[in-house]
Amino acid sequence: MSDFILSQWLIVIAMIADLVSFQFKRKSKIVSCLCFSGVIISCHFALLEQCTAALLMLLAAFRYFVTIFSHSKRLLVFFLLLNTLAMMFTFSGGLSLLSFAGSTVQTIAAFCQHDRQLRQLMLFGTSIWLINNILVDSPAAIVMELLFIGSNLIGYYRHYNFPLTSTSLKSMVFK
Template sequence: MSAFMLSQCLIAIAIVFDILSFQFKQKQKIVACLSVSGVLITSHFALLEQWTATALMLLATIRYFVTIFSHSKRLMYIFLSLNTLVMMLTFSGMLSLLSFAGSSIQTMAAFCQSDQRLRQLMLIGTSIWLINNMLVGSPAAVLMELLFIGSNLIAYHRYYGLIVKNKKRLSKVRDKT
């Protein structure tokens, strides 16, 4: 089996953990699933020789595990600094900048105490990773990010309702006044 095909198989397994992650309400369960997924995604990027993304995903895996136990802003700044260091040491152009941006936003998300804010920031970070994975040419990783976004939106709707619901609530309030 080629390295590319193996990388795609690893992403297929990671997809299961990514989809599961946002179906939980408890932040600890969300980031535990993301930790497992992170190991698989790290291996995927290594097989594709995308070294900035590999190092950032390895760091993300550690970060997700740490945030099961702590929401310390000091730790968040340490991980953001490590993201910057990794990007500088492995810089290879636009893909390095994209993976750095996606990882940094997801770092801020992981340290949110609120699962709602975590979900919102993860949508932004995941969208950036989606672009990165398109440019890398990994169809399974693109599918993974799309499913991750979909899973996050479904769970967000289940727990918080979508913006459409909130607009309806606002119009009801305006009608009463």
């Protein structure tokens, strides 16, 4: 099996964790799924020889794990510095800058104390990663980011705009 095909299968595994993540309400469960997914996505990028993206996703997995326990602004700054160093040491052009931008937005998101802010920033960061994955030409990663955005929007809608409960359905029908 080629490295490319293996990388695409790894994304399928990561997709499952990503889809599940934003259906949780508790931030700790969301970031636990993202931690697992980050390790798998890091391997995906390593197989595609995208060193900056691979290292940033590995840092992201560690970052998600840390944010289960702490939202310290000092840790946020620490991870932003780590992202910068990772990008500087693995820089290989525009894709390095793009993955750095996506990772930076998602780092800020991970340190938000509330899931609502996390969801909003993750939408923006994921959109940047989507562009990166289009340019890397990874079909499974493109689908993963699109599904991740969709899952995030569904979860956001369910938890914040109009959760479909029996009470809300009755109010819609009997209005």
